[in-house]
Amino acid sequence: MSTNIELIDNTIHEPGVVVNASAIFSQQLWCWGRDIVRAEGNWLIQSGFDGISAPPEKAGCKNIYTLSLSDSEQVLLRGFGVVYSDNRGTIFLPRSKFEPLFTNSTELKMQPWEISDLSDFNAPNGQDVETSYSLLRNLVDWIIKYEKGVQEALGVEYRTRTLKRWDNGKRKFYSANEIIPEWERVREDLENTDKKSMLDLVDPSKGKNWKGKIERTNTRLGFGRPTAIFPYNNSFYIDVRTR
Numbered sequence: 001m002s003t004n005i006e007l008i009d010n011t012i013h014e015p016g017v018v019v020n021a022s023a024i025f026s027q028q029l030w031c032w033g034r035d036i037v038r039a040e041g042n043w044l045i046q047s048g049f050d051g052i053s054a055p056p057e058k059a060g061c062k063n064i065y066t067l068s069l070s071d072s073e074q075v076l077l078r079g080f081g082v083v084y085s086d087n088r089g090t091i092f093l094p095r096s097k098f099e100p101l102f103t104n105s106t107e108l109k110m111q112p113w114e115i116s117d118l119s120d121f122n123a124p125n126g127q128d129v130e131t132s133y134s135l136l137r138n139l140v141d142w143i144i145k146y147e148k149g150v151q152e153a154l155g156v157e158y159r160t161r162t163l164k165r166w167d168n169g170k171r172k173f174y175s176a177n178e179i180i181p182e183w184e185r186v187r188e189d190l191e192n193t194d195k196k197s198m199l200d201l202v203d204p205s206k207g208k209n210w211k212g213k214i215e216r217t218n219t220r221l222g223f224g225r226p227t228a229i230f231p232y233n234n235s236f237y238i239d240v241r242t243r
Contacts, residue, residue, distance in 0.1 A: 021098040021186040023172035024179070027163075028143060029095055031179075032077055034162035035150070036065070044077070047149070054113055061113040072106070075142060080115045083108070084139040089128070091135045092121045100124065102132040133190065140187045147180050 035043035044065050045051055054061040065077040076083040081094040090108070091100035094115070101121035112118050124132040150159060159176035167173045174182050 021189075022096075024174055024182045024186065025093070025098050026095055027166060027172075027174055028147075028179075028183075029077075029079060029081075030166050031147075031159070031162055032065075033079065036063075043150070043154070047146075049077075052111065058113040064111055064113070069142065073138075075139065076108075076112070078112055078115075082139065083112065083118070084135055084142075086135065086138070088131050088135065090121075091132050091139070092118050093136065093139065100132045100136045102128050102135075104128070137187065137190045140183060140190060144180060144183045144187065147183065151176070151180070 032044065042051070044067075047067070049065045049067045052064040052066065054063065062079060067075050069075060070086075072085075072087040074083075074085050079095070081092055081096075083090060083092050085091070085106050087106060089102060089104045090106060091102050092112075093100050101118070102124040103120050103122070105120070108118075109120060110117050147159075156176045159179065163173070163176060
């Protein structure tokens with residue numbers, strides 16, 4: 001598939017490829033909070049999560065909820081964000097910004113009672129960009145599966161009730177019927193946006209270095225010929241080829 005990308009001031013611009021998910025993510029965190037205090041019982045616990053109570057020195061903190069998805073995959077829920085890990089590393093997705101922070105470690109040094117307990121996480125660079133966004137796609141896949149499970153087991157009406165206090169007329173709101181389609185839209189955007197950072201690039205056809213903002217890779221980049229992007233020494237280069 002070809003994509004129209006415009007080069008302006010040494011920056012590649014690809015209109016329409018934007019992963020804008022802060023609103024749905026913040027609402028999702030609210031939904032998990034309501035699932036915890038569900039009158040008929042804590043739905044997270046009933047869904048297989050483990051609840052970890054705060055130690056005395058963190059008495060003001062709410063429980064941590066963790067779920068093992070496989071031998072190597074785990075998701076951890078906090079009010080300020082989500083931690084997701086597998087054997088490639090760990091991401092922290094903060095509530096304030098829908099961009100993953102990354103660490104190569106697959107285990108946390110301490111339980112994240114406060115956001116400051118996740119200080120080892122940093123914005124990914126080099127090869128870690130691809131890993132972190134792959135982990136983020138997996139996390140979104142799990143969220144979609146979770147919400148489908150809620151609506152199948154408890155009904156759309158249940159999710160609608162949990163959203164009544166969230167819909168205060170001041171923030172972006174997604175109805176119960178809109179949640180899953182919106183997350184599927186986010187997943188599609190993430191699939192289309194493989195890299196989203198400033199990278200040092202070399203264009204072999206021109207034989208010089210330049211900087212470009214890559215919004216989508218492994219696609220046509222407006223050079224008029226098929227192109228491919230490959231990682232090299234924590235950077236990337238563009239291979240311009242003819243058929």
